[in-house]
Amino acid sequence: MKHAASTLAFVARFVVLGLAVAFVIGLFWPGSGAFLRQRFSPVPAGGQVSTPASTTAGGPVSYADAVAKAAPSVVNIYANKLVTEQPRELYSDPVLQRIFSVPTGPARTRRQQNLGSGVIVSEDGYVLTNNHVIASADDIQLLLYDGRVAKARVVGSDDETDLAVLKVDAGNLPAIRMTDADSRPRVGDVVLAIGNPFGIGQTVTMGIVSAIGRQLNLSSLENFIQTDAAINFGNSGGALVNAHGELVGINTSLIGQAVGAEGIGFAIPVQSARDVLDQIVQTGHVVRGWIGADYGAVPISADSGLPSAARGVVVNEVSPGGPAALAGIQQRDVLLRLGDEDILDPSDLRRHEASLKPGVPVPVSGLRSGTPFATTVTPTQRPPSAPMQALRQP
Numbered sequence: 001m002k003h004a005a006s007t008l009a010f011v012a013r014f015v016v017l018g019l020a021v022a023f024v025i026g027l028f029w030p031g032s033g034a035f036l037r038q039r040f041s042p043v044p045a046g047g048q049v050s051t052p053a054s055t056t057a058g059g060p061v062s063y064a065d066a067v068a069k070a071a072p073s074v075v076n077i078y079a080n081k082l083v084t085e086q087p088r089e090l091y092s093d094p095v096l097q098r099i100f101s102v103p104t105g106p107a108r109t110r111r112q113q114n115l116g117s118g119v120i121v122s123e124d125g126y127v128l129t130n131n132h133v134i135a136s137a138d139d140i141q142l143l144l145y146d147g148r149v150a151k152a153r154v155v156g157s158d159d160e161t162d163l164a165v166l167k168v169d170a171g172n173l174p175a176i177r178m179t180d181a182d183s184r185p186r187v188g189d190v191v192l193a194i195g196n197p198f199g200i201g202q203t204v205t206m207g208i209v210s211a212i213g214r215q216l217n218l219s220s221l222e223n224f225i226q227t228d229a230a231i232n233f234g235n236s237g238g239a240l241v242n243a244h245g246e247l248v249g250i251n252t253s254l255i256g257q258a259v260g261a262e263g264i265g266f267a268i269p270v271q272s273a274r275d276v277l278d279q280i281v282q283t284g285h286v287v288r289g290w291i292g293a294d295y296g297a298v299p300i301s302a303d304s305g306l307p308s309a310a311r312g313v314v315v316n317e318v319s320p321g322g323p324a325a326l327a328g329i330q331q332r333d334v335l336l337r338l339g340d341e342d343i344l345d346p347s348d349l350r351r352h353e354a355s356l357k358p359g360v361p362v363p364v365s366g367l368r369s370g371t372p373f374a375t376t377v378t379p380t381q382r383p384p385s386a387p388m389q390a391l392r393q394p
Contacts, residue, residue, distance in 0.1 A: 063192060067204050069245030072145040073176035074238055076196040077116040077129055077152075079137035084109050117195035117238030118142065118166060119247060121277060123175045127166040128273055129237030130252050131157040134164050142168055145202070156280035159384070160221055160288075162252055163273060165280045176239060178247045178270050185209045185225060185248045193229040193251055193265070195238025205230040207263070213347060214266060216253075221288075221350055224266040225249045231265035240267040249273070275355075289356025289379035291329075291364075292322020295346055298334055312336045312366065313346050327364065327377040335366040354382065 116133030120126075127142070134140055140152045150170045157164035185191065189209045197203050207229030214224040227240065231254045240249035249267030279286045295313040315333045318325045329335075335343055339362045343349045356362060356379040365374040 063190070063206065063243060066192060066241060066243055066245035067194070070176055070192070070239055070241040070247070071194055071202060071204070072174040073120045073247075074145065074194045074202060075118045075120060075127065076143040076199075076202065077118050077133055077237060078141045078143070079114040079116065079134045080139040080141070081112055081114075081137045082109050083112045115196060115199045115234040116236045117234065117251070119237070119239045119250065120173050120175050121178070121247075123173050125168045125170060125173055126155070126277065126281060127152065127168060128250055128277060129164050129166060130250070131159060131162045131164040133237050134166070140166065142166075144170070145174070156284045156286075158276050158280070158286045160286075161268060161272060161276055163250065163268065163276045165277055176241075176247045177245070178274060179242065181271060183242075183246070184269070184271070185212065185242060187211060190243045191225075191227050191229055191248065192241050192243075193227070193231055193235060193238060193267075194241065195231070195235035195251060197230075197232035197234045199234055207265075210264070212269075215347060216266070221272075221354055223269055223272060223347065223351065224252075225269055227265050227267060228263035229265060230263070287358065288354040288382040289358055290322075290382035291324045291353055291356075291377050291379050292319040293317065293324040293329060294319075295335065295349065297346055311345075312343050313349050323377045323379050327375045329364070329375065329377065330368065333366055333368050333373075335364060337363075337365045339363060353379070 114133060114137065116129060118127040118129035118133075121128050134154060134157075137154075140154070142150045142152050144150060148170065150168045152166040152168045155165040155167050179185075187209050191207060191209055193205045193207070195203065207227050209225060210228050211226040214226045215222045216224070225240065225248065229240070231251050235251050236253070238251045239247055240251050242248050247270050249269050250273050251265065251267045254265040276286055293315050294317040295315050298312050298314050312334050315324070315329060315331055315335065318329055318331055335349070337343060338349065338352050339356075341352060343352070358379055358381045361376045361378045363374060364377050365372065367373070
């Protein structure tokens, strides 16, 4: 018993002595602890000490690399046009106008400038922007990232998607890298909006993808990316890029604070923009197929036992004399397949329908009063439709 007590006392004295020595060393050499940990800690097999992921430059700390890749491809657009203003009548009442006839002078013209942004999509000078930015403009000037000013001409435009293609003759143009079909943005992805808000100069804002496949007009081809990245007047036609600096969309509109909204902006997906770009460059305009029917979602009762995933569309209306009517498609038919692809929902069918080549027959199959049926429809060119007017276009 005495031997155990003496051993314990001996250990206690050395512990107290060690703590005293450590206190003195720490007092006169404050960095000794970190030095000893670095000197004697085990080193990974590669010979390098790993660092936390949060300190890497390409992670959540900074998106400067992405901006450096994309920003040189974004241009400021100044679209000018002459506007004629009629002289203002002092009195709206015709009788008062005759009694107090005052010369109002001739009509006058003034130059109006519209601000916007654009994205260089090819080294030979093609630029994507919004159609409402350059509509009716008689002079379009681009301010490039390096400070050069260049005159642009309109190659073609598409009212339905609110896209336009410009051509600028200049050298050393940095084309942006576009994402491919396999790299579509997902809800929650970080995105950066680059543009020229209010004409103050190129500005970058950050947000996330809030939703995909948004439609503000259910009868249109809209397939917007919704984002909470700040988009303002002048951002129209600018770039929406991912964290790698690749183009995922063309900024086009937002729901403004006038209706109590905040952080709700929209961009045209790069896949849709690329299709419009290719057609306009090749032919100067966009041609879309049309089957001549209006359709909506198939209603599924909650207690029907059917899967909740949307599949197919129900025909709400058939245009008289249109392709669907000639093919025998009737109201309340459920369409399940167009060509070689299944129909998922109305927006999916609108995209498939628009991609059809006019005059080329395509098989259609579905259900009529629960009985399968099949026919062949020959699409025609989609008739012009009024362009979407967003609640606010920046």
